[in-house]
Amino acid sequence: MAPRADVLLLAVAVAAAACAAASAQTRPGRLVVSGVVPCNTGTLIDAATSPAFPDAKVELRCGGSVVARATTRRDGSFEMEADAVAGALGALVGACQLVVDTPLAKCNATLPAAGALVSSLQSPLAGMLGGVFRLDPAGFSFRMN
Numbered sequence: 001m002a003p004r005a006d007v008l009l010l011a012v013a014v015a016a017a018a019c020a021a022a023s024a025q026t027r028p029g030r031l032v033v034s035g036v037v038p039c040n041t042g043t044l045i046d047a048a049t050s051p052a053f054p055d056a057k058v059e060l061r062c063g064g065s066v067v068a069r070a071t072t073r074r075d076g077s078f079e080m081e082a083d084a085v086a087g088a089l090g091a092l093v094g095a096c097q098l099v100v101d102t103p104l105a106k107c108n109a110t111l112p113a114a115g116a117l118v119s120s121l122q123s124p125l126a127g128m129l130g131g132v133f134r135l136d137p138a139g140f141s142f143r144m145n
């Protein structure tokens with residue numbers, strides 16, 4: 001192998017690293033959405049008093065498209081990340097919702113095999129910390145579809 005190829009590879013790697021560092025600096029901010037999915041039907045279900053929904057696929061949908069996905073842990077909790085533009089946080093809260101893409105029958109066979117849990121988003125008091133926007137589910141509600 002000619003040494004020139006190694007030098008070229010190194011140059012490419014250095015350039016790529018520089019680009020990655022530059023884009024990390026100019027990145028508008030990260031959006032972190034976290035919460036707990038309940039295994040229950042109803043409206044604005046209190047996750048604290050409901051059984052948890054493990055292994056549920058949760059999608060963050062904004063304006064009809066999926067921008068982030070997560071799967072709940074054994075305790076029903078999930079966390080997902082997406083890019084956020086600082087000024088658009090309010091618009092984001094209004095335009096996005098969480099949709100659970102796993103039927104409730106998966107966590108409790110007596111619950112419906114159709115329909116989905118859906119929640120809008122809310123910003124907790126410490127919504128923005130260190131360039132990270134944190135959003136919570138405002139409360140999951142069961143919706144037939």
Ligand SMILES: *[C@@H]1O[C@H](CO)[C@@H](O)[C@H](O)[C@H]1NC(C)=O
Pocket residue numbers: 051108109110111
């Ligand atoms: C399953 O759902 C039914 C109906 O809501 C409820 O009565 C029952 O306690 C649930 N079972 C478990 C294990 O959570």
